[in-house]
Amino acid sequence: GNYIRRTALSGIFLYDSTAPGDPPSAPLTNITLSNNVIDGTNMVPNWWWFQFGGISSVTLTTAYDLMTTSPMSNLNVTNNFIADSGRSGIWLGNTNGGGITGNYLLRPNARPDVANAYPGRPGDALRPLVVDTTSTGVTVSNNVVDTTSGVMFVTDTQSRELAAYAPGGTIRLNAYNLGALA
Numbered sequence: 001g002n003y004i005r006r007t008a009l010s011g012i013f014l015y016d017s018t019a020p021g022d023p024p025s026a027p028l029t030n031i032t033l034s035n036n037v038i039d040g041t042n043m044v045p046n047w048w049w050f051q052f053g054g055i056s057s058v059t060l061t062t063a064y065d066l067m068t069t070s071p072m073s074n075l076n077v078t079n080n081f082i083a084d085s086g087r088s089g090i091w092l093g094n095t096n097g098g099g100i101t102g103n104y105l106l107r108p109n110a111r112p113d114v115a116n117a118y119p120g121r122p123g124d125a126l127r128p129l130v131v132d133t134t135s136t137g138v139t140v141s142n143n144v145v146d147t148t149s150g151v152m153f154v155t156d157t158q159s160r161e162l163a164a165y166a167p168g169g170t171i172r173l174n175a176y177n178l179g180a181l182a
């Protein structure tokens with residue numbers, strides 16, 4: 001249930017490494033990421049592993065490359081709202097088992113920077129949801145990829161954007177380039 005806004009890299013990065021200089025750690029197991037709002041990730045163009053998606057997971061080898069196996073297990077990404085991810089909304093690699101379900105991806109791949117995409121997976125920068133070839137047994141269902149909705153801001157009566165809404169307070173919706181309202 002976190003709110004993460006405008007990150008240079010991934011909003012949530014699940015990481016395991018055998019690379020020199022990284023502290024030793026056990027592969028991640030039985031992790032569930034749910035009910036998060038991640039708004040604007042991958043704001044800095046680059047190809048590094050920590051920029052694959054709004055939520056991403058990787059395991060690196062001693063040569064600083066993606067491991068070809070799946071040491072992490074049972075990673076679940078459920079019921080998250082991910083808006084304006086620079087690359088994929090969700091990129092799950094090096095994972096055995098788990099699932100990606102019930103997530104809402106609003107305008108994924110907003111800044112794909114294809115020229116600087118990871119050389120080993122050049123097309124991933126344009127895919128809204130990726131289960132990498134290094135993963136096995138990951139189920140994907142009931143995710144929404146919305147590439148047409150616009151942006152709305154909730155403001156007070158002086159048109160100041162609100163981050164919280166007072167009970168009984170007066171609010172107004174400001175819209176930019178949304179098209180017709182129903």
